[in-house]
Amino acid sequence: MKTKSKKFKEISTPDKLQLVSEWLDEKQAIDVVAIDVTGICPISEIVMVVSAKGVRHAQSLADNTLGNLSRDTIEYLGMEGYQTGDWILLDLNDIIIHIFQEDNREFYNVEGLWSEGTRIELDINR
Template sequence: MQAEQLLKLVENELDERKAHQVTILDVRGKTSITDYMIVATATSTRHAKSLCDYVVEKIKENGLQPLGLEGELGSDWVLLDLGDVVLHVMTGQAREFYQLEKLWSVSGDQQSRQRV
């Protein structure tokens, strides 16, 4: 599956499961770790874990396996590594504190799109 197809699959699942403030960061050329990072806000720690669980279920239905999952129930930041796409699901408080979008954006080079 191409990176863009995987990105769309994850984005659709997050939309279906009511993730908030979904931001897609195109980090190609900035890191060799992944092509895209998705940052989404969850309403609670349980919601954060559930969002990642649903994404894992959906990608497995499409014949893929996640490379890693960090953060368990009760964590305010859950990271799901899908190779070409890395998903960060955070509570609002954690997202405000860590500000990943600022970390990965270069002044004048905002290669992201946000869906509220």
């Protein structure tokens, strides 16, 4: 019996978080925050929040992240908000990334919403 080959690479959540953090850092994402929401959020293990310098920067962060995921055959579920670029949400299944314009980040206060979670120290260059 032939085994079915996997379409996507198996990668642990901490390893995926490290990769995504590096990709966002390479493209100068501002104030990258990761919060462990395991047991608090029913749809994800980690929520990431980052700021962008403008709409094109936000779109570039999203494009770069999804492009790298595709290149490395790492599964993701989808994206919302790309057209306006005010708040782009990337759903990587176990990680949800919110890319905000700075004023929207303050207004929606996603970090405050998940304050029960544990902030994760990221190993990025900045």
